[in-house]
Amino acid sequence: MDASDRPLRDIVLGPGRETLRRLRSGTSPTRGEAAPARERVAADPVLRAGVLYAARHDPRAEDLPVLRFLLERECESGPGAERFEERWLAAALVAAHGREEDVALLRTATSGQVTDSAGAVEWARARQESDAEAESEFTWIELARRQGRIAPARLALIRMLDDAGRDPDRLRKLSRALEHLGDHAQATRAQLHLLSLRHTDRDRAGEEYVLARLERGKGDLGAAGRALSRARAAVGARGAPTDGTVAQWHRRGLGRMITEQHLELVLAAVEAGDPELARQTMTHARRLLDTIGKESAKALSRLSTRAKWAVAGLERPHTRTP
Incomplete structure (x- = not known):
């Protein structure tokens, strides 16, 4: 398959999947791979995000020690971290195991939303359902942007724009995502299409200043x-x-x-x-x-x-x- 035909999700999850494999090796005879992977993950929040998404798409019962490690690193990032979504994702993955020894860590990670092991499983189930509904092509485009993979992210967005039709919400997301990538020309194209669908003065005014x-x-x-x-x-x-x-x-x-x-x-x-x-x-x-x-x-x-x-x-x- 040509690189340009690979799904963006597979492209951006590649490093996370490989790192997760190495982290998992910490419980196997080849555990020598795990220590360098832990160091990289601890220092790189973008790689850590990829590992967490990879773990969500390939959950395994034996992953709990790895997931604890990832959640601890997310909590160490502090409230001023660039992003907080990964902390919630890591918390949900740990909470799904329902272990009493994780409650203190989960209480910190969830700002008190998890207070016991039974509630942790219920909270994780609701959180994972919500995350699954929210996950979209834009999830992988944003991860690609954070990884510096601007070209494949831009290509994916342009293809989505070509097929966007007359969906105002989708056009708005495409416009903002393209702007975030620095492609103002394609963002303008999306915005002009969006404006053609706006019919109230408030909607037009709000989209014209963005244009x-x-x-x-x-x-x-x-x-x-x-x-x-x-x-x-x-x-x-x-x-x-x-x-x-x-x-x-x-x-x-x-x-x-x-x-x-x-x-x-x-x-x-x-x-x-x-x-x-x-x-x-x-x-x-x-x-x-x-x-x-x-x-x-x-x-x-x-x-x-x-x-x-x-x-x-x-x-x-x-x-x-x-």
């Missing part, structure tokens, strides 16, 4: 400005009537996000040497800052100050020297 962010990411600042113009129109910022779905938009997160994208575009336009776009966008940004709630404006104060100074530093029209 502006994506257009800016791929370097089309003019298109970003047009998307923000449509976002302003959708919320009635230009005085146009709305369909009633954006009431109090200026006091909600929607107003803050639209304003934030204006300020980001100002900075991008200044950096790109487009003073006209920078000044025009700053004019709209100032009006929005005067319109949105005080807390939202305060949250954007640093960004707005940067944008104002950037525009102030532009050469004024008609003052250029020959």
